[in-house]
Amino acid sequence: MRNLLRTVTGLFTNMHIRSKLLISYFILIFLPLALMTSFSYKNVSRNYEKQILHSADQSFDQAYTFLSYKVNTLIKASDVIYFNADVQAILTRDKRAFEDDYVQQNIDRQKLEYFLNSFQNAEDVYRASLYVPGWLMYAGQNFNFFDMDAFSHTGSYRALLASKDKVSWLPEHAITNNNTNLDPVPVISLVRKIRNSEQTTEIIGIIELNILKGLIEEILQKANITNDGVVYIQNANGDIVSCSNTDNYHRIDPNRALIQDAQDDDGASWNKASIGSSDYVVKSRAVENTDWTMVTAIPLTEIFMQSIRIRDLMLLLMLVCGLLSYGLAYLITGATVKRILLLKKKMRLVQEGVLNVEVQSVIPDEIGELTDSFNHMVKRIRLLVEEQYQNGKEIKNLELKALQAQINPHFLYNTLELINWKAIDNGVPEIAVISQSLAKFYKLSLNKGKDIVSVEDEINHIRAYVQIQNLRFDNKIKLDVRIDPELYGRDILKLILQPLVENSIIHGILEARDSEGGTIAITGCLEMNEIVLTVKDDGVGMPAEQAGRLLASGNANDEVQGYGIRNINHRIKLCYGQEYGLAYRSSPGSGTTVEIRIPNRFR
Structure with missing residues (x-):
């Protein structure tokens, strides 16, 4: 039985599409009509007997x-x-x-x-x-x-x-x-x-x-x-x-x-x-x-004489309706398959490398849409072939530019290293520290052109940045990092903490009058398979309404600060989804807290 079923299935699978359609129409037309006739006859016979x-x-x-x-x-x-x-x-x-x-x-x-x-x-x-x-x-x-x-x-x-x-x-x-x-x-x-x-x-x-x-x-x-x-x-x-x-x-x-x-x-x-x-x-x-x-x-x-007459009439109607429907289906499938065969012929020409082909379609049905898509695809292939030819000429220029882009960071690092050794030779250790911190800062910032870094690299980048700022502002900034060690190996977008720390220093701690300094606390933990990082300062703070407007587009107040924050928020949403991003909490005199929420991913 299984072999017979497998043989029948194989024969049906290998048939032309028109034969498949005609067999399907035969089943879909005559089988429902036969079932309906049988069911109706039984009901009529039973009701008439009653x-x-x-x-x-x-x-x-x-x-x-x-x-x-x-x-x-x-x-x-x-x-x-x-x-x-x-x-x-x-x-x-x-x-x-x-x-x-x-x-x-x-x-x-x-x-x-x-x-x-x-x-x-x-x-x-x-x-x-x-x-x-x-x-x-x-x-x-x-x-x-x-x-x-x-x-x-x-x-x-x-x-x-x-x-x-x-x-x-x-x-x-x-x-x-x-x-x-x-x-x-x-x-x-x-x-x-x-x-x-x-x-x-x-x-x-x-x-x-x-x-x-x-x-x-x-x-x-x-x-x-x-x-x-x-x-x-x-x-x-x-x-x-x-x-x-x-x-x-x-x-x-x-x-x-x-x-x-x-x-x-x-x-x-x-x-x-x-x-x-x-x-x-x-x-x-x-x-x-x-x-x-x-x-x-x-x-x-x-008793059944009348129902037998009705049965014979229903059988006749079934035969007439079935033959008319099947004849109509035969004509429709012929017209439909003819268009498909024409499209198949043109596809074979494209497969052989002939790209100057086009199929005319005047009927806006699915086959017409498929024909339009085929014509569009052939045109796109011709354009891509031409573009590939033009792009081949520019490959060498692009490779040269890429090599130049790799040379420039090395030149920067070598220059900073030279400044470091000159400062040591001349007994100026502050300049040596600045050059070392600046070299480390740009090395982590550039990251060989990669956008994704580890949480550990991002924290080291912040440490270098704060060290430079302390040399500038006489060690007024205290950095307190409390990150779950388990997070250090997780992936994170680069340069999402540094703008926040910069805002905390410039617009929070340094704006406080008669302030001898301030603390920036960075914490991190896992919540429901999400990484939650917070940057909190003890600066002057701001009203809650102003904090709420920082992430809104088109904010005219403090455009420099707002642009950097909105840029970070936009990058996070583009990379991870709209459910992730920044959240601000602040009040005057109580500092500002920024929460960053991203998915938990391994490096």
């Missing part, structure tokens, strides 16, 4: 609620009939006393018909009927009344007796129409045993309430929001009570075990299931007070 299932949930729950309302309406109607006093009285009449009393039986029939007809309407109870004892003359009417003795020999009656539920439900069957006795009407019936209120073990009749099967189918059809899905009701025996679409049901052919698995979660969620060779989402819920289960099954292909 919307479909949410709509199916709402339709399912609404249909379930409406169906439960129909069922409860029939049950409540059966309660009213069951507990009606006239019904109890008529159905418990003594056969021997009323069998031949046709007048009373006719009165009873009319009363019961009027009572049963009061429940009938087209939306809820299509027909209310009673199964009455067979000895009654209206038992064979077969409209509002039926013969219970004949019904007792049917399987439906035996199932009703065996049921412990309050009501039972008969499968789909047809009854005669209310208006004509010729047109059969499919209905679903509720049946309920009527027990003697005084002897509950005795069954005196049966209530039958019919609801149109078409009403139930209409409810289920509204619950089915898909073309290929199905919503149906099946009873405990697995028989289909009603169905929204018979063709879809037979095509799907769901089995009872599948519905039982879906019903275990009490209809709270959708379950995915495989029926035959297709995948479905299934939801079921038991209908209260019945042995029915309401079931809906939706094919997954129908």
